[in-house]
Amino acid sequence: MKKIMMVALMAAATATAFAQSEVVKNAKKLFDKGQVEEAAQAVQSALNEGTPEDKATAWNIVSEAYYKKFADIQEIQLKEKVQPTGATVDEKTMHESIMKALEAAMKCDEFDAMPNDKGKVKPRFRQASQQKYQNGRLQCIAAGQWFYNQKDYTGAFNAFKLYVESGMSSMFEGVNLNDQYANEIAYFASLSAYQAKDYENVVKYAQIAAQDTAKAKDATEILVFAKKETMKTSQDTLEYIDMLKKAAQQFPQDQRYSAWIGDYYLNSGKTAELAEWADGEIAKNPDDKFGYVYKGEAARLQDKFDDAVECYKKAFELDPTYIAAAYQAGVTLNSKAIKLKDELSDKKTGMLTKVNADKVKAVLEEAKGYLEKVRELDPDHSQVNWVYALYQLYYNLGEKAKADELEKMLNQ
DSSP: OHHHHHHHHHHHHHHHHHHHHHHHHHHHHHHHTTOHHHHHHHTGGGTTSSOHHHHHHHHHHHHHHHHHHHHHHHHHHHHHHHSOOOOOOOHHHHHHHHHHHHHHHHHHHHHHTSOOTTSOOOOSSHHHHHHHHHHHTTHHHHHHHHHHHTTOHHHHHHHHHHHHHHHTSGGGTTOOOOOTTHHHHHHHHHHHHHHTTOHHHHHHHHHHHTTSHHHHHHHHHHHHHHHHHTOOSHHHHHHHHHHHHHHHHHOTTOTHHHHHHHHHHHHTTOHHHHHHHHHHHHHHOTTOHHHHHHHHHHHHHTTOHHHHHHHHHHHHHHOTTOHHHHHHHHHHHHHHHHHHHHHHSOTTTOOOOHHHHHHHHHHHHHHHHHHHHHHHHOTTOOSSOOHHHHHHHHHHTTOHHHHHHHHHHHHO
């Protein structure tokens, strides 16, 4: 009985192999007749069945079919650029076809590189694929750009990813691709993945991009963005801050990383951590304007107005165009004046003596000076909304004409 069963199984296997070979032969005939779509469809059942030779042949037919489809549309596109006739160019199909063609060629090579029934490896399609796709894979860059411009970020990622992965394919074994674009395209793959919220692939391809020192800065930036988007636990937060600190150290000229660290502590209400970090930044670089501003913010949150103002003044002294520092100096001085008025007012009448009123006025005048400087630097109040703060100062100082002018701006 066992012998009968074994014979039956062998017969079934032989019949299946024969059937798959026939599928491949029929598909090849269709392709030779120019019926590329029909050939690609007809061979589907043989892609993962039969011998490695049959599978390789089947995938090669698919590759050839999609490449022909790509080439036909590309020819129309080129002719339209030279002499427009109004012919329709299906760019989406063109880009999808070259991607499918390259993917199929890589799959073909996977089976083509397997030992045959005699245990020998004799690739039949590799050389032709190498010749075709050394330049053909460059079309994936064009495809990625097209999908990205269409805001199809998943499509863009797939195209850029295919360019990067194909360069590492065994299909190009023994070929010096001299791939000068690989790391840059890996960055674009990462960027597209970020837009598609595919954060796992953001990290994967940004790390590839970062291997090139020319793209390390851009790659680090997108890794930081991805980490910020995916923070869920306290450990994630610690890793995010650590990434920012390392990036700030690696790229000292890019002051955004320091600003993002400060913003994180500030927005999270971590005043003590903010003060400690700012002191560390100033210790490393006494001319760090961001360090002084964030130290000022920490002091302001603790109602230490004098300390805060001194920090803002120092930052503005270091950079006379630093509008945010001047603005914070102005509004903090205004807060100081309000607090001083409360402290100096008569507890029963709420009135100020002439001497105490002059003390309050002096602080308000100093605040006005900083906010008028902000107005000069930012007349359209596009960077900071100084209008109401300066209006309030003019009103409290009794400068009615100036207050009325700004009131009109407030009501616009």
